[in-house]
Amino acid sequence: MKKTVCELFAGVGGFRCGLNNIRTAEDYGKEEKWDTVWFSQWEPAEKSTQYAHDCYVYRFGTRLDKNGEDTTNYNIEDVDKTTLPDFNLLVGGFPCQDYSVASSLATSKGLEGKKGILWWSIRETLEAKKPPFVLLENVDRLLKSPAKQRGRDFGVILACFRDEGYTVEWRVINAAEYGYQQRRRRTFIFAYKNDTKYADRILKEIQYTEKLEEDKKIECMEKAVIEDGFFAKTFSVNRAENAKMKVKELPAEVGEVSDTFQCAFENSGIMKDGIIYTIKTVPNYHGKQITLGDVMETGKVEEQYFIPEEKLYYTDPSVTHSDETEQRLPKEDRQTWQYLKGAKKLLRTSSTGHEYVFSEGAISMIDQEDKPARTMLTSEGGFSRTTHIVKDKMTGGVRLLTATEAERIQGFPTNHTKYCLVKGETVEMPLRKRRFMMGNALVVNLVEDMEKTLDNIFDEE
Incomplete structure (x- = not known):
């Protein structure tokens, strides 16, 4: 099977880098295995610039649709999915949103999702292009949202896949638990058409045994999740202590899923023909651990990254608590990292006028170099509790992460986001945007690992 790819919500190309093992500047232009025939990246919050798209184009060039038009920077909701080039693997990191359905009709084909919910563009792409394989990434809370109807949103996604003839595997993966340099938990979804050789191979016993006993069917599904399936082959796991497979059936219509469905999804599972099998697993990894210190700069770092002493501490460095129940600290004290962290x-005071004491615990002022980095957010580098602060290896000074360190924490090549191609001109991406792009990205190393499994699957199709 041809290794052709469509990358939706592409950002700066994390899936593309991972699939083609792009690790250094010398690797750009050497995409010999996976051919990205089309991609889409559009940032609605950016009015005059599209830095992510323009960085992607700088690194990889653009792609035209079947009409010879460049629609890669259009709002994906406005793109006619039938005009996309044909492909066999759909990938993308889509946002966690409200996937409820606006109207419950007789079939899923007539369902109307709320405007701006990007899942519906994925579903439209599945309907129009029918790719045999799909690999998606989302935040880990996807399995539990919304709070008032746990599991509904993921249930809607699974029902859409079911209606298009797919089986779906999923796993919540923390990159650090498989040796990588960031503690970042994300939900990965691997879907495949029921008529693929892969589906036949993984679920053969179920495919051809109509009256398989329920216990035997559960045993087969558990084997797929823990031993034989896509994620099991890529990221080894064990069954969690005392964990048992839970089984739940999706309602027949997506609208009904939206209205009434709830499910306590575990971190691993599989869905076939509308039946959900989910079980809690734990990582089975005993290899090398990459740490924050491993990806930090060892040479001279620009002065702009260092934090002035007056912005670092407002009192003795050993003080880690502040009590403002009697009187607020002066503004200049509160605008220090010591206070913030x-x-x-x-x-x-609540909206009803009730006065209460708000409290939060301390977090480490200086991030530990001998551990993987904490989860990087889009606010990285800003005055935020979640921003990383490190000790410079050369001078011992206290500073923020450089843009290149942020890239390495996500597994991108050094300086991947440094340049953009804007209206034919090469320009540098602003520092705050480079950090934002990395906070939005996935850990490329995980995709590199998945590529090895995908490569085998495609070779056998």
């Missing part, structure tokens, strides 16, 4: 107690 320290434990706090302060009075607040």
